[in-house]
Amino acid sequence: MSYVGPAGIGQYSLKKGSAGILARLDIYFRQASPREMRVDFENFGEQVVGPAVKDIHEEEKEKYKDNEIFMIFGRDHYFIGPPRIIKSLFLTRVFPGEVPTDISSLVKEVDEHAETGERVIFQHYQFLHATEGKIRYLSFRKIEDYNPSKLSLYGLIKIADRKMTYYPNSNPNKPIDFTSALYK
Structure with a gap:
């Protein structure tokens, strides 16, 4: 997932409250x-x-x-060599609030917008959730594999002096400037 997802929910969690995002990744290919x-x-x-x-x-x-x-x-x-990737597509659903115990409605919503066909392959879902700038992450293929207790630390967002910084895995030695995604 690009930096937009973590940047968006990270800053939302600092300004308004917890937020999450569910993304579905599909790969389109050709022979x-x-x-x-x-x-x-x-x-x-x-x-x-x-x-x-x-x-x-x-x-x-x-x-x-x-x-x-x-x-x-x-x-x-x-x-029997590899197919050629045409594009990858993330279908996303952003939501405010705490980590849900049941995400079936979110999965259903992103799945309804997915294209199907023999040249489109579903890869997995990515779930991110942010509270007070702390972002947690879980990747899974089947809805049965979603388990909120398995969310792992993904990173930390901090906003200071009109600058937004992301710290992968909350590592203070590896800051990434996310200011371009800062909503003013």
Whole structure:
């Protein structure tokens, strides 16, 4: 998550009260182009070369239905190298108040805005909560894995002299200037 989430809820918690943010991360990807498959083969060798197409029995073809095919060693092979990331997308829901024990309504809200498709892959949720500038964090894939007692310290926000500073893990030796995100 960018600095905007922690900066926003951190300063809100200092000025108005506790706040949190739930974010859902999705990755959009595409298959490699023929040129990219050749470059991957040049760089990574046979580890990107799947089985020869004609060696796959009919009942196994479902396993390779999403793989591109490329000509190598004089035969068509399935490409098993990496897909290309087009973009990553955070869907967020910010809320005032204390750490919720049940976040099912927040998850439902961000999930309703998510796109689906075979080229969109859900990664995980990120939950941040701030009280008096202290930011806590939890990452999870399933709603059942959300446990407020497992929130770990993410950092600390301080505002002084019209300057906002973030201290990752509350480490005073590693300040980061967040003034550009300061709401005046």
